[in-house]
Amino acid sequence: MNRKKAIQLMKEHKSYLFPVIFLILLSVLALIAPLLPIDPNATDVTQMSASPSLSHLFGTDEVGRDYFIRVIYGGRISLLVGVLAMITSTFIGTVVGVVSGYYGGFIDSLLMRFVDILSSIPWLVLVIVLSVLLKPGLVTIIFVIGCFSWMSIARLIRAETLSVKEREYVIYAQFIGVKNSTIIRKHILPAVMPTLIVAATGSISSAIMTESALSFLGIGIQPPIASWGSLLQNAQASLQQAPYMAILPGLFIILTVYSFNSLGNYLRELSSVEG
Template sequence: MKKLLTNPLVLIGFIIIASILLLAIIAPLIAPYDPDAIDVKAILLSPSSIHLMGTDGLGRDVFSRMLYGARISLMVGFVAVGIATAIGIVLGAIAGFYRGWVDTLIMRIVDVMLSIPTFFLILAVIAFLTPSIWNIMIVIGLTSWMGVTRLVRAEFLSLRNREFVLAAQALGAKDARLIFTHLLPNSLTPIIVSSILGIASAVLVESGLSFLGLGVQAPQASWGNILTDGKEYIQFAWWLSLFPGLAILITVLGYNLLGDGLREAYNPRSSQH
Protein backbone atom coordinates (compact mmCIF):
# COMPACT_ATOMS: atom_id res chain seq x y z
CA MET A 1 0.00 0.00 0.00
CA LYS A 2 2.89 2.39 0.77
CA LYS A 3 4.23 1.87 -2.74
CA LEU A 4 0.86 2.89 -4.18
CA LEU A 5 0.50 6.00 -2.03
CA THR A 6 3.97 7.23 -2.96
CA ASN A 7 3.69 6.48 -6.67
CA PRO A 8 2.70 9.67 -8.55
CA LEU A 9 1.35 7.76 -11.56
CA VAL A 10 -1.05 5.79 -9.37
CA LEU A 11 -2.19 8.91 -7.50
CA ILE A 12 -2.80 10.99 -10.62
CA GLY A 13 -4.51 8.13 -12.45
CA PHE A 14 -6.67 7.30 -9.43
CA ILE A 15 -7.75 10.92 -8.97
CA ILE A 16 -8.69 11.22 -12.65
CA ILE A 17 -10.67 7.97 -12.75
CA ALA A 18 -12.31 8.53 -9.36
CA SER A 19 -13.42 12.00 -10.44
CA ILE A 20 -14.92 10.74 -13.71
CA LEU A 21 -16.65 7.86 -11.93
CA LEU A 22 -18.10 10.23 -9.34
CA LEU A 23 -19.42 12.58 -12.04
CA ALA A 24 -20.97 9.63 -13.88
CA ILE A 25 -22.65 8.31 -10.72
CA ILE A 26 -24.14 11.65 -9.66
CA ALA A 27 -25.01 12.73 -13.22
CA PRO A 28 -28.80 12.81 -12.56
CA LEU A 29 -28.18 15.13 -9.60
CA ILE A 30 -25.86 17.64 -11.25
CA ALA A 31 -26.97 17.62 -14.90
CA PRO A 32 -28.71 20.98 -15.40
CA TYR A 33 -30.92 19.75 -18.27
CA ASP A 34 -32.46 16.61 -19.68
CA PRO A 35 -29.71 15.25 -21.95
CA ASP A 36 -32.24 14.30 -24.64
CA ALA A 37 -34.43 17.42 -24.46
CA ILE A 38 -34.56 19.25 -27.80
CA ASP A 39 -34.78 23.05 -27.70
CA VAL A 40 -35.02 24.71 -31.13
CA LYS A 41 -34.50 28.12 -29.50
CA ALA A 42 -31.07 27.12 -28.18
CA ILE A 43 -29.42 25.54 -31.21
CA LEU A 44 -25.60 25.73 -31.31
CA LEU A 45 -25.20 28.15 -28.43
CA SER A 46 -21.57 28.64 -27.42
CA PRO A 47 -20.40 27.82 -23.87
CA SER A 48 -21.78 30.23 -21.28
CA SER A 49 -22.98 30.35 -17.70
CA ILE A 50 -26.35 28.97 -18.85
CA HIS A 51 -24.90 26.12 -20.95
CA LEU A 52 -21.42 25.36 -19.60
CA MET A 53 -20.37 23.41 -22.69
CA GLY A 54 -22.77 24.97 -25.17
CA THR A 55 -25.53 23.19 -27.07
CA ASP A 56 -25.61 20.92 -30.12
CA GLY A 57 -27.46 21.09 -33.44
CA LEU A 58 -30.75 20.15 -31.75
CA GLY A 59 -30.39 22.55 -28.84
CA ARG A 60 -29.46 19.83 -26.33
CA ASP A 61 -27.18 20.78 -23.47
CA VAL A 62 -23.71 19.33 -24.15
CA PHE A 63 -22.65 19.32 -20.48
CA SER A 64 -25.64 17.17 -19.53
CA ARG A 65 -24.98 14.83 -22.45
CA MET A 66 -21.31 14.59 -21.48
CA LEU A 67 -22.23 13.51 -17.95
CA TYR A 68 -24.60 10.80 -19.18
CA GLY A 69 -22.14 9.84 -21.90
CA ALA A 70 -19.56 9.15 -19.21
CA ARG A 71 -21.90 6.52 -17.79
CA ILE A 72 -22.15 4.76 -21.13
CA SER A 73 -18.44 4.88 -21.94
CA LEU A 74 -17.36 3.65 -18.50
CA MET A 75 -20.03 0.94 -18.38
CA VAL A 76 -18.89 -0.38 -21.75
CA GLY A 77 -15.31 -0.42 -20.50
CA PHE A 78 -16.08 -2.27 -17.27
CA VAL A 79 -18.44 -4.86 -18.73
CA ALA A 80 -16.39 -5.55 -21.87
CA VAL A 81 -13.18 -5.96 -19.89
CA GLY A 82 -15.00 -8.11 -17.34
CA ILE A 83 -16.08 -10.49 -20.12
CA ALA A 84 -12.61 -10.51 -21.71
CA THR A 85 -10.87 -11.05 -18.35
CA ALA A 86 -13.18 -13.92 -17.37
CA ILE A 87 -12.58 -15.71 -20.67
CA GLY A 88 -8.85 -15.00 -20.55
CA ILE A 89 -8.47 -16.30 -16.99
CA VAL A 90 -10.30 -19.56 -17.76
CA LEU A 91 -8.44 -20.30 -21.00
CA GLY A 92 -5.07 -19.08 -19.70
CA ALA A 93 -5.41 -21.15 -16.51
CA ILE A 94 -6.29 -24.29 -18.47
CA ALA A 95 -3.41 -23.77 -20.91
CA GLY A 96 -0.82 -22.95 -18.26
CA PHE A 97 -1.86 -25.64 -15.79
CA TYR A 98 -2.46 -28.64 -18.02
CA ARG A 99 0.01 -27.76 -20.81
CA GLY A 100 0.47 -30.37 -23.54
CA TRP A 101 -1.99 -30.51 -26.44
CA VAL A 102 -4.54 -28.39 -24.54
CA ASP A 103 -2.00 -25.58 -24.26
CA THR A 104 -1.06 -25.93 -27.92
CA LEU A 105 -4.69 -25.82 -29.09
CA ILE A 106 -5.60 -22.77 -27.00
CA MET A 107 -2.51 -20.82 -27.98
CA ARG A 108 -3.01 -21.54 -31.69
CA ILE A 109 -6.54 -20.14 -31.37
CA VAL A 110 -5.04 -17.10 -29.66
CA ASP A 111 -2.52 -16.70 -32.50
CA VAL A 112 -5.29 -16.83 -35.10
CA MET A 113 -7.36 -14.25 -33.22
CA LEU A 114 -4.37 -11.95 -32.81
CA SER A 115 -3.63 -12.13 -36.53
CA ILE A 116 -6.95 -10.39 -37.22
CA PRO A 117 -7.02 -6.62 -36.52
CA THR A 118 -9.30 -6.33 -33.49
CA PHE A 119 -11.13 -3.18 -34.54
CA PHE A 120 -11.96 -4.55 -38.00
CA LEU A 121 -13.08 -7.83 -36.43
CA ILE A 122 -15.42 -5.89 -34.15
CA LEU A 123 -16.71 -3.89 -37.13
CA ALA A 124 -17.39 -7.09 -39.05
CA VAL A 125 -19.33 -8.63 -36.17
CA ILE A 126 -21.25 -5.44 -35.34
CA ALA A 127 -22.32 -5.14 -38.99
CA PHE A 128 -24.43 -8.30 -38.59
CA LEU A 129 -25.98 -7.27 -35.28
CA THR A 130 -28.43 -4.60 -34.24
CA PRO A 131 -26.41 -1.68 -32.87
CA SER A 132 -26.96 -1.51 -29.13
CA ILE A 133 -24.87 -0.90 -26.06
CA TRP A 134 -25.20 -4.53 -24.91
CA ASN A 135 -24.08 -5.90 -28.27
CA ILE A 136 -21.10 -3.55 -28.20
CA MET A 137 -20.03 -4.65 -24.72
CA ILE A 138 -20.37 -8.34 -25.57
CA VAL A 139 -18.56 -8.07 -28.91
CA ILE A 140 -15.67 -6.06 -27.47
CA GLY A 141 -15.36 -8.57 -24.63
CA LEU A 142 -15.46 -11.59 -26.94
CA THR A 143 -12.75 -10.14 -29.18
CA SER A 144 -10.36 -8.85 -26.50
CA TRP A 145 -9.52 -11.87 -24.32
CA MET A 146 -6.34 -12.99 -26.08
CA GLY A 147 -3.90 -10.77 -24.19
CA VAL A 148 -5.30 -11.85 -20.82
CA THR A 149 -5.07 -15.50 -21.88
CA ARG A 150 -1.38 -15.20 -22.74
CA LEU A 151 -0.67 -13.30 -19.54
CA VAL A 152 -2.42 -15.82 -17.28
CA ARG A 153 -0.78 -18.72 -19.09
CA ALA A 154 2.66 -17.19 -18.61
CA GLU A 155 2.00 -16.61 -14.90
CA PHE A 156 0.78 -20.16 -14.39
CA LEU A 157 3.77 -21.62 -16.21
CA SER A 158 6.16 -19.62 -14.01
CA LEU A 159 4.35 -20.62 -10.80
CA ARG A 160 3.56 -24.22 -11.73
CA ASN A 161 6.88 -25.61 -10.45
CA ARG A 162 7.26 -23.38 -7.40
CA GLU A 163 7.84 -25.09 -4.05
CA PHE A 164 4.50 -24.12 -2.50
CA VAL A 165 2.60 -25.52 -5.50
CA LEU A 166 4.60 -28.75 -5.54
CA ALA A 167 4.12 -29.12 -1.77
CA ALA A 168 0.35 -28.69 -2.09
CA GLN A 169 0.29 -31.18 -4.93
CA ALA A 170 2.31 -33.68 -2.88
CA LEU A 171 -0.24 -33.35 -0.08
CA GLY A 172 -2.95 -34.44 -2.48
CA ALA A 173 -4.50 -31.09 -3.41
CA LYS A 174 -6.93 -31.35 -6.32
CA ASP A 175 -6.47 -29.41 -9.54
CA ALA A 176 -9.22 -26.93 -8.66
CA ARG A 177 -7.62 -26.19 -5.29
CA LEU A 178 -4.20 -25.70 -6.87
CA ILE A 179 -5.62 -23.32 -9.46
CA PHE A 180 -7.96 -21.22 -7.28
CA THR A 181 -6.05 -21.30 -3.98
CA HIS A 182 -2.39 -21.24 -5.00
CA LEU A 183 -1.90 -20.20 -8.63
CA LEU A 184 -4.63 -17.69 -9.43
CA PRO A 185 -4.25 -15.51 -6.29
CA ASN A 186 -0.52 -15.17 -7.02
CA SER A 187 -1.32 -14.07 -10.58
CA LEU A 188 -3.84 -11.35 -9.71
CA THR A 189 -1.55 -8.32 -9.83
CA PRO A 190 -0.67 -8.55 -13.55
CA ILE A 191 -4.28 -9.50 -14.33
CA ILE A 192 -5.56 -6.38 -12.54
CA VAL A 193 -3.03 -4.19 -14.35
CA SER A 194 -4.00 -5.71 -17.69
CA SER A 195 -7.70 -5.19 -16.95
CA ILE A 196 -7.20 -1.52 -16.08
CA LEU A 197 -5.30 -0.93 -19.31
CA GLY A 198 -7.99 -2.91 -21.13
CA ILE A 199 -10.70 -0.53 -19.91
CA ALA A 200 -8.86 2.34 -21.62
CA SER A 201 -8.80 0.36 -24.88
CA ALA A 202 -12.50 -0.52 -24.56
CA VAL A 203 -13.43 3.14 -24.05
CA LEU A 204 -11.51 4.02 -27.23
CA VAL A 205 -13.16 1.22 -29.21
CA GLU A 206 -16.65 2.20 -28.04
CA SER A 207 -15.99 5.83 -28.90
CA GLY A 208 -14.73 4.84 -32.34
CA LEU A 209 -17.76 2.65 -33.03
CA SER A 210 -20.17 5.34 -31.84
CA PHE A 211 -18.35 7.92 -33.96
CA LEU A 212 -18.87 5.68 -37.01
CA GLY A 213 -22.56 5.25 -36.16
CA LEU A 214 -22.19 1.55 -35.24
CA GLY A 215 -22.14 2.03 -31.49
CA VAL A 216 -24.51 3.72 -29.07
CA GLN A 217 -27.47 5.04 -31.03
CA ALA A 218 -29.17 8.41 -30.70
CA PRO A 219 -30.77 9.86 -28.69
CA GLN A 220 -28.73 8.02 -26.03
CA ALA A 221 -25.58 10.03 -25.38
CA SER A 222 -22.04 8.73 -25.56
CA TRP A 223 -18.81 10.62 -26.10
CA GLY A 224 -18.42 9.01 -29.50
CA ASN A 225 -21.76 10.08 -30.94
CA ILE A 226 -21.37 13.58 -29.46
CA LEU A 227 -18.17 13.75 -31.52
CA THR A 228 -20.12 12.58 -34.55
CA ASP A 229 -22.61 15.42 -34.10
CA GLY A 230 -19.71 17.84 -33.80
CA LYS A 231 -18.04 16.97 -37.10
CA GLU A 232 -20.87 18.63 -39.03
CA TYR A 233 -20.33 21.93 -37.24
CA ILE A 234 -16.62 21.79 -36.52
CA GLN A 235 -15.86 25.06 -38.31
CA PHE A 236 -18.12 27.21 -36.13
CA ALA A 237 -19.15 25.00 -33.16
CA TRP A 238 -15.78 23.89 -31.85
CA TRP A 239 -17.14 22.89 -28.44
CA LEU A 240 -18.99 19.88 -29.89
CA SER A 241 -15.68 18.27 -30.80
CA LEU A 242 -13.42 19.68 -28.09
CA PHE A 243 -15.21 18.54 -24.94
CA PRO A 244 -15.93 14.89 -25.84
CA GLY A 245 -12.45 14.60 -27.34
CA LEU A 246 -10.89 15.89 -24.12
CA ALA A 247 -13.08 13.56 -22.05
CA ILE A 248 -11.89 10.52 -24.02
CA LEU A 249 -8.28 11.71 -23.83
CA ILE A 250 -8.34 12.35 -20.08
CA THR A 251 -10.17 9.09 -19.30
CA VAL A 252 -7.80 6.94 -21.35
CA LEU A 253 -4.82 8.81 -19.89
CA GLY A 254 -6.12 8.21 -16.36
CA TYR A 255 -6.48 4.47 -16.86
CA ASN A 256 -3.08 4.23 -18.53
CA LEU A 257 -1.39 6.16 -15.71
CA LEU A 258 -3.12 4.01 -13.09
CA GLY A 259 -2.21 0.78 -14.87
CA ASP A 260 1.41 1.79 -15.47
CA GLY A 261 1.73 2.99 -11.89
CA LEU A 262 0.43 -0.30 -10.48
CA ARG A 263 2.75 -2.27 -12.72
CA GLU A 264 5.70 -0.15 -11.63
CA ALA A 265 4.76 -0.34 -7.93
CA TYR A 266 4.52 -4.13 -7.93
CA ASN A 267 7.42 -4.81 -10.28
CA PRO A 268 10.24 -6.35 -8.20
CA ARG A 269 12.87 -4.88 -10.51
CA SER A 270 11.63 -1.32 -10.04
CA SER A 271 11.84 -1.65 -6.24
CA GLN A 272 15.53 -2.36 -6.52
CA HIS A 273 16.37 1.05 -7.94
Protein backbone atom coordinates in the same frame (compact mmCIF):
# COMPACT_ATOMS: atom_id res chain seq x y z
CA MET B 1 -2.09 -3.91 -1.53
CA ASN B 2 -0.24 -2.09 1.24
CA ARG B 3 -1.90 1.28 1.85
CA LYS B 4 1.26 2.97 3.17
CA LYS B 5 3.30 1.87 0.17
CA ALA B 6 0.55 3.04 -2.18
CA ILE B 7 0.53 6.52 -0.61
CA GLN B 8 4.34 6.65 -0.55
CA LEU B 9 4.56 5.74 -4.24
CA MET B 10 1.97 8.41 -5.04
CA LYS B 11 4.07 11.01 -3.18
CA GLU B 12 7.22 9.94 -5.02
CA HIS B 13 5.54 10.01 -8.42
CA LYS B 14 3.14 12.95 -8.37
CA SER B 15 2.39 12.41 -12.07
CA TYR B 16 0.04 9.63 -10.96
CA LEU B 17 -2.02 12.06 -8.88
CA PHE B 18 -3.88 13.71 -11.76
CA PRO B 19 -5.09 10.44 -13.38
CA VAL B 20 -6.41 9.16 -10.04
CA ILE B 21 -8.21 12.43 -9.22
CA PHE B 22 -9.60 12.70 -12.76
CA LEU B 23 -11.00 9.15 -12.70
CA ILE B 24 -12.55 9.69 -9.28
CA LEU B 25 -14.23 12.94 -10.37
CA LEU B 26 -15.39 11.40 -13.65
CA SER B 27 -16.84 8.37 -11.86
CA VAL B 28 -18.64 10.56 -9.32
CA LEU B 29 -20.12 12.75 -12.07
CA ALA B 30 -21.22 9.67 -14.00
CA LEU B 31 -22.92 8.24 -10.91
CA ILE B 32 -24.74 11.41 -9.87
CA ALA B 33 -25.68 12.53 -13.41
CA PRO B 34 -29.34 11.40 -13.02
CA LEU B 35 -29.56 13.56 -9.88
CA LEU B 36 -28.49 16.73 -11.71
CA PRO B 37 -31.42 19.06 -12.53
CA ILE B 38 -30.64 19.08 -16.26
CA ASP B 39 -32.43 16.96 -18.85
CA PRO B 40 -29.90 15.69 -21.45
CA ASN B 41 -32.64 15.48 -24.07
CA ALA B 42 -34.36 18.83 -23.39
CA THR B 43 -34.14 21.06 -26.46
CA ASP B 44 -34.17 24.86 -26.62
CA VAL B 45 -34.43 26.35 -30.12
CA THR B 46 -33.41 29.75 -28.77
CA GLN B 47 -30.05 28.36 -27.63
CA MET B 48 -28.99 26.27 -30.62
CA SER B 49 -25.18 25.86 -30.92
CA ALA B 50 -24.63 28.39 -28.13
CA SER B 51 -21.02 28.87 -27.03
CA PRO B 52 -19.92 27.79 -23.51
CA SER B 53 -21.21 30.17 -20.84
CA LEU B 54 -22.22 30.25 -17.17
CA SER B 55 -25.70 28.96 -18.02
CA HIS B 56 -24.29 26.21 -20.29
CA LEU B 57 -20.75 25.28 -19.19
CA PHE B 58 -20.00 23.30 -22.37
CA GLY B 59 -22.38 25.23 -24.60
CA THR B 60 -25.29 23.60 -26.42
CA ASP B 61 -25.60 21.32 -29.44
CA GLU B 62 -27.35 21.92 -32.76
CA VAL B 63 -30.83 21.56 -31.23
CA GLY B 64 -30.14 23.48 -28.01
CA ARG B 65 -29.45 20.58 -25.64
CA ASP B 66 -27.05 21.31 -22.78
CA TYR B 67 -23.72 19.85 -23.89
CA PHE B 68 -22.25 19.47 -20.40
CA ILE B 69 -24.89 16.96 -19.36
CA ARG B 70 -24.67 15.27 -22.78
CA VAL B 71 -20.94 14.74 -22.30
CA ILE B 72 -21.47 13.43 -18.74
CA TYR B 73 -24.16 10.99 -19.90
CA GLY B 74 -21.91 10.00 -22.78
CA GLY B 75 -19.20 9.32 -20.22
CA ARG B 76 -21.58 7.06 -18.29
CA ILE B 77 -22.07 4.90 -21.36
CA SER B 78 -18.39 4.88 -22.37
CA LEU B 79 -17.30 3.94 -18.84
CA LEU B 80 -20.04 1.29 -18.63
CA VAL B 81 -18.87 -0.24 -21.91
CA GLY B 82 -15.24 -0.09 -20.77
CA VAL B 83 -15.86 -1.73 -17.39
CA LEU B 84 -18.28 -4.45 -18.56
CA ALA B 85 -16.17 -5.29 -21.62
CA MET B 86 -13.10 -5.45 -19.34
CA ILE B 87 -14.88 -7.85 -16.97
CA THR B 88 -15.90 -10.06 -19.89
CA SER B 89 -12.49 -10.12 -21.58
CA THR B 90 -10.64 -10.52 -18.27
CA PHE B 91 -12.81 -13.47 -17.24
CA ILE B 92 -12.37 -15.27 -20.57
CA GLY B 93 -8.66 -14.47 -20.79
CA THR B 94 -8.03 -15.62 -17.21
CA VAL B 95 -9.86 -18.93 -17.66
CA VAL B 96 -8.09 -19.69 -20.95
CA GLY B 97 -4.68 -18.55 -19.67
CA VAL B 98 -4.82 -20.44 -16.36
CA VAL B 99 -6.17 -23.66 -17.89
CA SER B 100 -3.67 -23.54 -20.73
CA GLY B 101 -0.68 -22.77 -18.52
CA TYR B 102 -1.54 -25.12 -15.68
CA TYR B 103 -2.53 -28.25 -17.60
CA GLY B 104 -0.15 -27.83 -20.54
CA GLY B 105 0.21 -30.54 -23.17
CA PHE B 106 -2.58 -31.02 -25.70
CA ILE B 107 -4.91 -28.59 -23.92
CA ASP B 108 -2.26 -25.87 -23.99
CA SER B 109 -1.53 -26.43 -27.69
CA LEU B 110 -5.22 -26.44 -28.62
CA LEU B 111 -6.08 -23.28 -26.71
CA MET B 112 -3.00 -21.37 -27.85
CA ARG B 113 -3.62 -22.27 -31.51
CA PHE B 114 -7.16 -20.96 -31.10
CA VAL B 115 -5.74 -17.76 -29.62
CA ASP B 116 -3.28 -17.51 -32.53
CA ILE B 117 -6.11 -17.86 -35.06
CA LEU B 118 -8.17 -15.09 -33.44
CA SER B 119 -5.10 -12.89 -33.03
CA SER B 120 -4.19 -13.26 -36.71
CA ILE B 121 -7.45 -11.60 -37.76
CA PRO B 122 -7.25 -7.78 -37.74
CA TRP B 123 -9.11 -7.16 -34.53
CA LEU B 124 -10.85 -3.90 -35.42
CA VAL B 125 -12.02 -5.40 -38.72
CA LEU B 126 -13.39 -8.43 -36.84
CA VAL B 127 -15.22 -6.20 -34.37
CA ILE B 128 -16.66 -4.02 -37.15
CA VAL B 129 -17.94 -7.06 -39.08
CA LEU B 130 -19.57 -8.55 -35.98
CA SER B 131 -21.09 -5.19 -35.05
CA VAL B 132 -22.65 -4.98 -38.51
CA LEU B 133 -23.97 -8.55 -38.41
CA LEU B 134 -25.48 -8.18 -34.94
CA LYS B 135 -28.11 -5.62 -33.99
CA PRO B 136 -26.25 -2.40 -33.06
CA GLY B 137 -26.68 -1.32 -29.46
CA LEU B 138 -25.18 -1.20 -25.99
CA VAL B 139 -25.40 -4.94 -25.25
CA THR B 140 -23.97 -5.85 -28.65
CA ILE B 141 -20.99 -3.51 -28.35
CA ILE B 142 -20.15 -4.82 -24.86
CA PHE B 143 -20.46 -8.41 -26.07
CA VAL B 144 -18.37 -7.87 -29.19
CA ILE B 145 -15.55 -5.96 -27.48
CA GLY B 146 -15.49 -8.22 -24.42
CA CYS B 147 -15.57 -11.52 -26.30
CA PHE B 148 -12.90 -10.60 -28.84
CA SER B 149 -10.31 -8.69 -26.81
CA TRP B 150 -9.18 -11.36 -24.34
CA MET B 151 -6.36 -12.97 -26.34
CA SER B 152 -3.53 -10.78 -25.02
CA ILE B 153 -4.76 -11.30 -21.44
CA ALA B 154 -4.84 -15.07 -22.00
CA ARG B 155 -1.22 -15.06 -23.20
CA LEU B 156 -0.13 -12.92 -20.26
CA ILE B 157 -1.91 -15.08 -17.66
CA ARG B 158 -0.63 -18.26 -19.28
CA ALA B 159 2.95 -17.03 -18.95
CA GLU B 160 2.38 -16.12 -15.30
CA THR B 161 0.75 -19.49 -14.63
CA LEU B 162 3.68 -21.37 -16.19
CA SER B 163 5.98 -19.53 -13.80
CA VAL B 164 3.82 -19.98 -10.69
CA LYS B 165 3.18 -23.70 -11.15
CA GLU B 166 6.94 -24.35 -10.93
CA ARG B 167 7.13 -22.88 -7.44
CA GLU B 168 7.82 -25.27 -4.58
CA TYR B 169 4.53 -24.84 -2.75
CA VAL B 170 2.56 -25.67 -5.91
CA ILE B 171 4.72 -28.71 -6.66
CA TYR B 172 4.30 -29.87 -3.06
CA ALA B 173 0.52 -29.41 -3.23
CA GLN B 174 0.44 -31.55 -6.37
CA PHE B 175 2.68 -34.17 -4.72
CA ILE B 176 0.41 -34.62 -1.69
CA GLY B 177 -2.65 -35.02 -3.92
CA VAL B 178 -4.41 -31.66 -3.59
CA LYS B 179 -7.08 -31.29 -6.29
CA ASN B 180 -6.11 -29.24 -9.32
CA SER B 181 -9.15 -26.99 -8.89
CA THR B 182 -8.07 -26.24 -5.31
CA ILE B 183 -4.49 -25.48 -6.35
CA ILE B 184 -5.73 -23.13 -9.06
CA ARG B 185 -8.11 -21.36 -6.68
CA LYS B 186 -5.77 -21.07 -3.67
CA HIS B 187 -2.33 -20.76 -5.28
CA ILE B 188 -2.42 -19.91 -9.00
CA LEU B 189 -5.12 -17.22 -9.07
CA PRO B 190 -3.80 -15.21 -6.06
CA ALA B 191 -0.31 -15.26 -7.59
CA VAL B 192 -1.44 -13.95 -10.98
CA MET B 193 -3.87 -11.40 -9.53
CA PRO B 194 -1.44 -8.40 -9.52
CA THR B 195 -0.69 -8.95 -13.21
CA LEU B 196 -4.39 -9.40 -13.91
CA ILE B 197 -5.31 -6.12 -12.22
CA VAL B 198 -2.73 -4.22 -14.28
CA ALA B 199 -3.96 -5.86 -17.50
CA ALA B 200 -7.56 -5.02 -16.61
CA THR B 201 -6.89 -1.27 -16.44
CA GLY B 202 -5.38 -1.36 -19.92
CA SER B 203 -8.36 -3.38 -21.09
CA ILE B 204 -10.76 -0.64 -19.96
CA SER B 205 -8.94 2.06 -21.95
CA SER B 206 -8.82 -0.18 -25.04
CA ALA B 207 -12.55 -0.90 -24.76
CA ILE B 208 -13.36 2.82 -24.48
CA MET B 209 -11.22 3.57 -27.54
CA THR B 210 -12.87 0.78 -29.54
CA GLU B 211 -16.37 1.82 -28.54
CA SER B 212 -15.60 5.42 -29.46
CA ALA B 213 -14.23 4.36 -32.87
CA LEU B 214 -17.24 2.15 -33.62
CA SER B 215 -19.74 4.78 -32.47
CA PHE B 216 -17.92 7.41 -34.54
CA LEU B 217 -18.34 5.12 -37.56
CA GLY B 218 -22.05 4.78 -36.77
CA ILE B 219 -22.04 1.07 -35.88
CA GLY B 220 -21.66 1.37 -32.11
CA ILE B 221 -23.96 3.05 -29.61
CA GLN B 222 -27.18 4.13 -31.33
CA PRO B 223 -29.42 7.17 -30.63
CA PRO B 224 -31.07 8.20 -28.39
CA ILE B 225 -28.28 6.81 -26.17
CA ALA B 226 -25.15 8.96 -26.36
CA SER B 227 -21.51 8.01 -25.85
CA TRP B 228 -18.37 10.05 -26.44
CA GLY B 229 -17.91 8.33 -29.79
CA SER B 230 -21.47 9.08 -30.94
CA LEU B 231 -21.09 12.69 -29.77
CA LEU B 232 -17.98 12.96 -31.95
CA GLN B 233 -19.88 11.57 -34.91
CA ASN B 234 -22.74 14.00 -34.35
CA ALA B 235 -20.28 16.91 -34.09
CA GLN B 236 -18.99 16.42 -37.65
CA ALA B 237 -21.78 18.53 -39.09
CA SER B 238 -21.07 21.40 -36.67
CA LEU B 239 -17.28 21.64 -36.73
CA GLN B 240 -17.13 25.16 -38.14
CA GLN B 241 -19.81 26.87 -36.07
CA ALA B 242 -19.37 24.80 -32.88
CA PRO B 243 -15.91 23.17 -32.75
CA TYR B 244 -16.27 22.56 -29.00
CA MET B 245 -18.78 19.80 -29.82
CA ALA B 246 -15.90 17.71 -31.15
CA ILE B 247 -13.13 19.03 -28.90
CA LEU B 248 -14.84 18.30 -25.56
CA PRO B 249 -15.76 14.60 -26.01
CA GLY B 250 -12.43 14.03 -27.78
CA LEU B 251 -10.59 15.60 -24.84
CA PHE B 252 -12.51 13.43 -22.38
CA ILE B 253 -11.61 10.30 -24.36
CA ILE B 254 -7.92 11.26 -24.38
CA LEU B 255 -7.82 12.09 -20.67
CA THR B 256 -9.73 8.96 -19.68
CA VAL B 257 -7.55 6.62 -21.74
CA TYR B 258 -4.43 8.37 -20.45
CA SER B 259 -5.67 8.10 -16.86
CA PHE B 260 -6.44 4.38 -17.07
CA ASN B 261 -3.06 3.68 -18.68
CA SER B 262 -1.31 5.72 -15.99
CA LEU B 263 -3.29 3.86 -13.33
CA GLY B 264 -2.04 0.60 -14.84
CA ASN B 265 1.55 1.85 -14.67
CA TYR B 266 1.00 2.93 -11.05
CA LEU B 267 -0.37 -0.49 -10.09
CA ARG B 268 2.51 -2.19 -11.91
CA GLU B 269 5.07 -0.16 -9.99
CA LEU B 270 3.20 -0.74 -6.74
CA SER B 271 3.14 -4.49 -7.28
CA SER B 272 6.87 -4.52 -8.03
CA VAL B 273 7.59 -2.52 -4.85
CA GLU B 274 5.49 -4.91 -2.76
CA GLY B 275 7.10 -7.90 -4.48
